[in-house]
Amino acid sequence: MHIAEGYLPWQHAAAWGAVSAPFVVHGARALTVQVRQRPENTLLLGASGAFSFVLSALKIPSVTGSCSHPTGTGLGAILFRPPVMAVLGTITLLFQALLLAHGGLTTLGANAFSMAIVGPWAGYAVYRLVRSWLPDNLDIAVFAGAFVADLSTYCVTSVQLALAFPDPDSGFAGALAKFSGIFSVTQIPLAVSEGLLTVLVIRLLRQSGAAELVRLGVDKPTDRSADKPADTADTADTADTADKPAGQSVGKADDERVDEPGGNAEDPAVTTTTPTETAK
Amino acid sequence: MKRATKINLLLVLAVLLLACLPLVLGLGDDEEEPFTGSDAQAETAITENDPDYEPWFSPIYEPPSGEIESGLFAAQAAIGAGVVGYFLGVVRTRRKYAAGTASGTWTADPAAPGARPAPAADTTAEGDADQAETGARS
Numbered sequence: 001m002h003i004a005e006g007y008l009p010w011q012h013a014a015a016w017g018a019v020s021a022p023f024v025v026h027g028a029r030a031l032t033v034q035v036r037q038r039p040e041n042t043l044l045l046g047a048s049g050a051f052s053f054v055l056s057a058l059k060i061p062s063v064t065g066s067c068s069h070p071t072g073t074g075l076g077a078i079l080f081r082p083p084v085m086a087v088l089g090t091i092t093l094l095f096q097a098l099l100l101a102h103g104g105l106t107t108l109g110a111n112a113f114s115m116a117i118v119g120p121w122a123g124y125a126v127y128r129l130v131r132s133w134l135p136d137n138l139d140i141a142v143f144a145g146a147f148v149a150d151l152s153t154y155c156v157t158s159v160q161l162a163l164a165f166p167d168p169d170s171g172f173a174g175a176l177a178k179f180s181g182i183f184s185v186t187q188i189p190l191a192v193s194e195g196l197l198t199v200l201v202i203r204l205l206r207q208s209g210a211a212e213l214v215r216l217g218v219d220k221p222t223d224r225s226a227d228k229p230a231d232t233a234d235t236a237d238t239a240d241t242a243d244k245p246a247g248q249s250v251g252k253a254d255d256e257r258v259d260e261p262g263g264n265a266e267d268p269a270v271t272t273t274t275p276t277e278t279a280k
Numbered sequence: 281m282k283r284a285t286k287i288n289l290l291l292v293l294a295v296l297l298l299a300c301l302p303l304v305l306g307l308g309d310d311e312e313e314p315f316t317g318s319d320a321q322a323e324t325a326i327t328e329n330d331p332d333y334e335p336w337f338s339p340i341y342e343p344p345s346g347e348i349e350s351g352l353f354a355a356q357a358a359i360g361a362g363v364v365g366y367f368l369g370v371v372r373t374r375r376k377y378a379a380g381t382a383s384g385t386w387t388a389d390p391a392a393p394g395a396r397p398a399p400a401a402d403t404t405a406e407g408d409a410d411q412a413e414t415g416a417r418s
Contacts, residue, residue, distance in 0.1 A: 001319035006335030047367035053360030057353045060299045061315045065308035068318040100352050101339035165329040182321045193295045200291045207284055209375040
């Protein structure tokens, strides 16, 4: 739940707008570069934005007896790095501000800062940290990243409101406790839900053998896929694989095929889920 | 059922449970109005902290009724879910197709619907039938 229209003093609204604007502009450039250099990832990029769209629309009851909604920004931050989510998250916020009277135009800067900037960055940082601790367990890293992206968003919202409306007696600290009780505590089970759903999406992508995960270095961060330029034409690769004898030879041919959906099937890191799973 | 599918279903179940528990346990019963939005509660808290505060801007467009608002929220979720679902479909189909063309790979996953119906086997079957037929004739 975002800060409602008109519910931040204009000085605060302007300041948050000024803070967020460079991130969004930078994100827009990152997005353009991403789409131009890796057009084959654009569909997944759209799906990441769409994931945020779905989750922001779902108002879910929580333990505090109130409702809130997840943000869905963790997935995109993990897949495409946080700058891109600055744009996609702001688009989601804009849609809700314009059509649903949810959030607002004057509070867009503050809401973008919490949901589209701090959330994705915090989530991404935690994801990378857990990933370096547990390189073999993608699910746990994804869960932690998405959980933190969601929860940190609402912690920032609480801070923003506490700064604008300090408690008459206890000042900033008292107000922070109050707003955290409303936003952050409510958000904890929802952040767990978002973490689980994000893990689900990543699992589904892996199980469908999405080449994007390898290309983006999420599933198996290898130099060969990271250094590769835009995916070579599918037809060329298909021809390459078709010419290959049935026996799975290791070596140069495999290197070339990692980026391609067909080649992906032979990638050990990807196949760990599929063939073994089907065998059971 | 595949183990991976079971885990996926468990994930969905856990999310549903997390959403339903507060309702089942009646955690909203103490509130005047149970399960209101946390943003509405924040507005109340703002007025408590600063009774003189007046929102200085109001939404340009406000859905005229709760029904229309819920419809727009549903539309938002539907658009998002549609795109995500479309993407998953594309990825699966692409893999299926790739599994069909790349020789050898399809055998690794016999359950995949894309496993091609082994043309060689077909022709031999036909050939056998032909032979049987000719054999019967002669």
